[in-house]
Structure formats: C-alpha cells, structure tokens
Amino acid sequence: MNLYRPELKRFRFLRWFDFRSWRLGMLAYILNRVTAIGLVVYLYLHLAVLFLLAQGPSGWDPFIQIARTPWFLMLDVILLAGLLIHGLNGLRVALTGFGYGVRSQKPLFIALMIFAAIVLAVGVFKMFMG
C-alpha cells in the first residue's frame, strides 16, 4: 500500500508507524499511543473479570487459580510496563507542554524510561519471587 496517495486518507494514521522517520520523540509518541490503547483494552478486560465476582466463589476461585500461573503473571508484567511507560511519558509530555524542560525532552525521556525499567524490574521480582 502506498501511503502517499492523498486519496487514502483513512490510512493516514499508519504513517505514525513509518519507522524510517523514527527519532526518540517519535518513539515516545508511538509508545504513548500503543500503551494508551493497551490500557483501554485492559480497562474493559478488568471490568469483565470483575463481573465474575457477581457469580460468587464458583466463578471467582477458578479465575484466581489461573491468575497465579506464570503465563498470566506475564500479562501483569506487560500491564505494569504499559502503566509505567504511559504514566511517566505522560508526565514528560505535560511538563514540556507547559513549557518546562523543553530543551531537555530527550534526556528527560531517557531518564524516565530508565526509572520505568528499574521499577518494572522490582515489580517483576516481587511478582515472581515475592
């Protein structure tokens, strides 16, 4: 598909993923959108899971058994990563959006992502070893 055809307006968002243009700011931009979509999907999944509570222990207890499996915990790791990336990058966007740290947006992103990685590592350790 050629994305430069002006008539293909409905596919314009695909240009976000044209990796030839990716620089750090663009990577942060794409990460924020991907994690945002993931968090919205999670929200609905969360509501669906909570609905199991209405079915009493017969519905809830089997789910808890599944939730404690390593494969399910991996989903928690992805969720935590999404929350950290989106939240911390959001902080950067808010700060620069109000005119603070504008010239430092790249180092700010790197520093926040290092912080996110550290928190994620601690979270993974707690989840699997705690």
Added chain:
Amino acid sequence: MSLQVTLKILRSRPHQEQRYDTFDVTVPDAANVLDAIEQAWAHHDRDLMFRHACHHASCGTCAVRINGREKLPCIAPVKDYDGGEIKIEPLRNFPIVGDLVVDVAPFFQNQEASDFIITRPTENELDGKAIAHTQGLDPESAPTVPFNRFENCVECGICLSACPTMSADYKFFGPAGLAAIKRQLDKTTDANEREKLLHLADDEHGVWRCHSAWECTEACPQSVFPAESIMALRKEINAQRFKKFFRL
C-alpha cells in the same frame, strides 16, 4: 572522483497510478542529492517534476524526503548515502502536484494568517553582540548601519511533512504556522495584537493539537525549533487564562 548512485524516485501524476522509477546516475563525489536529481532529469527523463532554486539551503524550495526523512537535497551530500539506493519521495501532508512537487499553498496560508513577515525588525546587533564586533565590518560605521535580517525559517515545509499530527489532522495549523505566531508575538507589546495572536493559536487545531512528537524540531534544517515555539505559546496561553481566572 565520481560516484555512481541509483535514485529511486516516486512518480505521480493526477489520476495515474503512482510508481517508483529508478535512475542510475554518475555525479562528482562532492555532489548533493539535488545534483543527482538534476542528472536524472537531464540524462534520463525530462518529464521528471521537481522544484529547486538557490542550491544552498536559503530558499527551501527543493525539500523532499530522502530515504524516508525530510531533507533539503541541495545540502544532502550523495556520499552520505554511499553504496545504497537513494529513495526520494515528495513531502508528506501536502497535495501532490506531480512527482516531487507538492502544493505548498496551505503552508503559506497559515503563515499569512499571523501576518508573518520574513524579515526581523531593523537590528543594531547580531545575536546579542554589537555588529561592530563582527569580523569584516568597519567598527566606525557599524553602529550607524542597522540591518534587516531574514528569519531563519526558509519556509521549506519540512516541519509539516515530519509532523505526525499533520498526518492525522489536515486542519492542524502546523509547526511553521504556530512558530510564525510565536515570532509575531515576540515582536509586539501591543495588548490587542497579542490577544489576537494568542486567540489564533488557542484553537482545537492550534497549539493544543500538537502531541509532542518533536519531529518538526528534529527535521528542521535551519534550527528554527518550531516545537519550542508551540510549547512557549501554550505557556503564554495558560498564563493568560490563569490571570483571567484569578482576575490578576
């Protein structure tokens, strides 16, 4: 010394299927990509549409995408792409007229909306230093000879092409237009004029539509920093709202 390069150029005409044409050209090793495009036009295909004027990055006319990134081909050395095919496409987010030529009218319309003029007010100093200190100028005459300096922006449209928001919202005022508003704002102390300019920027398709990808600033060949202007405008607008809210 000369270089053999292969140009892969996106060809398009209204109501025709787009395609890529490849051209093998030979250019001097000091040549820029624009020289290679001219070779392709001169020796292979006289129908090739491209735009250029100054050949030294002061007009911004020739802007295209080289291997996916917005560049001025007049200052992009061919040897930087040594050994590989050079893919050349028109700027994004503009209507294509043909091949590498896009319709830049929307860009200039937004510039005009803020009454942007291309020169700064008459100056007596250069970047904070008295022009008498500038090498080659007569110190005696310098203080009496103020000058008009061109703005850094060469109006190439690269920032609009690089902007991902522009891809999703064609009504977005765009980095260059918003940077022009900021420059006009810096030039005036007139309250009514400032109010008018901030009102222009304070719009759904104005500063608030920018989602901070910073591509405009990264791609700008003239270090205009349009993203910083957008953030500075937001700060001004927020300060204005704050003052209004608390009746300061």
